[in-house]
Amino acid sequence: MNASRTWRGSDLARQIVVLSALSFMLIAAVIGAGAFGNSAVEDQQGGALDTDGSYLAPAGPAFSIWSVIYLGLIVYGIWQALPGQRTNPRQRALGWLIALTMTLNGLWLVAARFGTLFLTVVVIVLLLAALGWTFKVAVTTREPRGGVVDSVLIDGVTGLHLGWVTLATVANTAAYLTTVVPPSWEDAASAIGIAVLIVVALIGLAIAWRSSWRVTPALALAWGLGWLAVERFGGEPQSTPIGVTAIIVAVVVLVPPAVVSLLRLIRPSVD
Template identity: 45%
Template sequence: MSPRPAQPADRRRQVAVTVAEVFCVVGTLVGLGVIGTRVEESAGGSLAADATLIAPGGPAFSIWTPIYLGLLGYTVWQWLPEQATDTRHRSTGWLAAASMVLNAVWLLVTQQGWVWVSVLVIVALAGTLFVLVDRLHRRPSYGVAESLLVDGTFGLHLGWVCVATFANVFAALAGSGVTLDGGTAAVVVTVVVLAGVAALGVWLNRRFAGRWSVALAIAWGLGWVGWARLADEPASVAVGLAAVVAAVVVLGGSAGERTRLAA
């Protein structure tokens, strides 16, 4: 059966997603330092991997490779004739475009050193991605390819941004003169926040039926926070162990939720 003809609203959505992807690519080039300053070197270094106790180690940011490739693939995918009128794209396409724009805006804002503004942007990004993934969850995918490309990409993005949001807040506080790279108080606060991230991960597991992409991205970020605190500066065994435990809790919660639903 041939796909239903696309409506003008479908074309506007597809064009908006494509323009947003181009904008996202430009923002990425800025963040990588190709046409701007690298993120870790912007905002006075408050976003660097060694700026606060909750900053993930440098290799953690390699997660952006599958996310950015996935966003590019999604942009092409949503232009396929059978996808133009698909109810999943109709309900999430504008949110996908908004997430790409917000991602680029975050990178551009940090270039100006506006770290507290970047906190507002990343909170908006997290909220957008949550609604997007929630809508995807309520409308099951039609196959493995779509699950990996669409659900996988935005699930990874949401999971990573959950961790990055807390790191961003700590970076803003550090940039405002709050000491968060050592000391008993800083360690205690960081451990409590990591427990909160783990709790958030468990809640998202329940909300999204143990969706692996979300859980893996959260655990990835937490795992690299642990590695950075145990093997790099600022060092903190307590924070490092707490981050590793939090990562295990999130992964275990995902596995437990999937087992519970399969029973």
């Protein structure tokens, strides 16, 4: 028998922990959506997390990406619980980390509902760090992938989660800073927003480069940036310079990994 496939007590524990983390995250998400008479996330923290909470908040439709991410995590949770995945080396390397990202995801919603705006920033930064590490392990581990399902539910879903939370961290931090900086700073809001978006472009390209140009983080990041532009053009607070910059950054972060992915489809030997 392959030693790496020998059953360990920690394997079952890992599967249970992943399902528990998934359940916690989903319960927090339902409450965060405004079920059971609670206010929705955008109405919490005095409305600071709404689309008009800062110059770097995306429009409401951007948040529909959570449906895709949650669906992917639900399917992953069910899939990893199958007996055939119990001793899978990839699950051993990533299951605990994915459970951590689910837990932090749920904790952010708890912080938004019961904590402070600053606490939401702390939690989302921790979530971003956990997702970055998880994605790094997913794309660099030498354990063989289990086909398309493995690639989609681990690399793909984690990549989407990472890309979206990258922009969400920027929006969340901007919302917090908007509540604490002097009102006079609004005169420089466009310049500051453009500078931040340039940093986002560098981060997006760095993620793509470090992951051998995987496209899913860029897709989620570009999606959020597109809706950020929509909100700055037609919403409040309005800023055409930030909107234009967001569109440029979306193109910058999406085109290189998209081109590499297309080339890989045409020529599978492209690294």
